[in-house]
Amino acid sequence: MRIIFIGCVIASALFQVRCKKTETASQPVTPTQIALQFTVENEILKFDTLGYYNAAGNNYSISNLIFYLSAFEFENTTGQIYKFNDVYLVDVKNKNNLNLSFTDLPAGTYKRVTFLIGLDSLHNLSNALPNTIENNNMAWPPAMGGGYHFIKLEGKFMDQNQMFGMAIHLGRNQNCVVINITQNISLKPEMNRINLSMNINEWFKNPHIYDLNIDGNFTMSDSAAMAKIKQNGSDVFTIN
Numbered sequence: 090m091r092i093i094f095i096g097c098v099i100a101s102a103l104f105q106v107r108c109k110k111t112e113t114a115s116q117p118v119t120p121t122q123i124a125l126q127f128t129v130e131n132e133i134l135k136f137d138t139l140g141y142y143n144a145a146g147n148n149y150s151i152s153n154l155i156f157y158l159s160a161f162e163f164e165n166t167t168g169q170i171y172k173f174n175d176v177y178l179v180d181v182k183n184k185n186n187l188n189l190s191f192t193d194l195p196a197g198t199y200k201r202v203t204f205l206i207g208l209d210s211l212h213n214l215s216n217a218l219p220n221t222i223e224n225n226n227m228a229w230p231p232a233m234g235g236g237y238h239f240i241k242l243e244g245k246f247m248d249q250n251q252m253f254g255m256a257i258h259l260g261r262n263q264n265c266v267v268i269n270i271t272q273n274i275s276l277k278p279e280m281n282r283i284n285l286s287m288n289i290n291e292w293f294k295n296p297h298i299y300d301l302n303i304d305g306n307f308t309m310s311d312s313a314a315m316a317k318i319k320q321n322g323s324d325v326f327t328i329n
């Protein structure tokens with residue numbers, strides 16, 4: 090061991106590269122994947138299908154679900170924290186968006202995963218994200234404070250045999266949703282996948298029963314409605 094170490098210090102750059110490869114051999118070769126799933130309670134989400142009921146008893150469907158995830162932080166059982174700066178735009182209809190990749194997350198047991206549904210204040214400024222169609226479609230109007238939509242949860246709901254539109258939109262820094270999941274997660278070199286599941290119904294309960302008739306079916310210009318949705322959002326994700 091000592092000979093290898095001295096060798097590394099004095100030898101050429103080429104030799105150093107070889108030493109470095111040996112050091113990292115015990116870590117996962119493939120990036121850790123977070124696989125996203127979407128349900129209404131225990132059923133896999135199907136788009137444009139009425140017949141889902143939230144805690145308030147509203148009969149609703151989902152036609153679009155698009156949101157940002159960012160500021161991922163993993164803490165292992167020895168207290169080491171691994172932070173990632175990547176911003177992920179997840180359009181649930183786009184299968185390519187449903188796997189998030191994390192390189193250089195060592196194998197081990199983790200006790201906490203924290204992230205945002207939305208963007209921190211440094212990213213939540215108009216034009217702060219790359220100028221893509223997808224990001225531009227998430228823009229929050231400058232007249233309403235600028236930045237980006239953190240989430241668009243859209244669909245329809247039925248009330249007394251009439252159909253209404255539903256657009257649950259969150260934006261503005263104070264409505265960013267912090268997800269903090271404390272549970273033991275074991276990442277092994279051969280098994281480094283985490284299943285992260287969103288239950289849509291959780292947006293409408295815990296701590297507030299959100300009734301689309303009473304609290305509103307368009308949240309964007311309604312700060313009271315957005316505050317409730319934001320608080321309800323803290324437990325929409327579970328790891329299974």
Ligand SMILES: [Cu+2]
Binds near residue numbers: 238
């Ligand atoms: Cu909006």
